[in-house]
Amino acid sequence: MKAIIIYYSYSGNTKKVAEALVGYLKEKSGVEIIRLEALDESNSFFAQCHRAFWHRRAQISKVKYDLSGYDLICLGTPVWAFAPTPAINTYLSRCFGLKGKEIILFSTYGSGTGNNRCLNYMQDILAKKGAKNFRRFSVQQFKVKDKKFIKGILQELTI
Secondary structure (H helix, E strand, O other): OEEEEEEOOOOOHHHHHHHHHHHHHHOOOEEEEEEOOEOOOOOOHHHHHHHHHOOOOOOEOOOOOEOOOOOEEEEEEEOEOOEOOHHHHHHHHHOEOOOOOEEEEEEEEOOOOOHHHHHHHHHHHHHHOOOEEEEEEEEEHHHOOOHHHHHHHHHHOOO
8 A cells, every 4th residue: 555644734733643644654555745835824823824714725835746646645734713724725726636545634733623624624625536435533732742642543543
């Protein structure tokens, strides 16, 4: 099985979860990881949240959009204002080659308000592109450093 993890992380929380997922998947398959970088990101958290809430996109560095060569696709984002980040919105709009693919969606969050809305939004877009067999998980920002907690979540994914 060939897997890819695509994620965006502003504060480093989502990066830690993505790295834990890499470690878990390496035991089962080949895995590639891509960190999205927003090129037009504001330093204002409120401006970032405004863009996320309205599902705006960001300019991102050049990355791979064709996912047809992967069996498992993992996408991760922090939850900003009930939504994925603008960088993830851009990636979701441009990626292709998803027909019949298995997907893992993951998020990091603060309060938890809007977490399901964020993951539902991502899942709806990917389902319209033909993806199937969605698995999802979320990690609250206070549990990101708890490796045992994250390992437990990953083991429940039954990959």
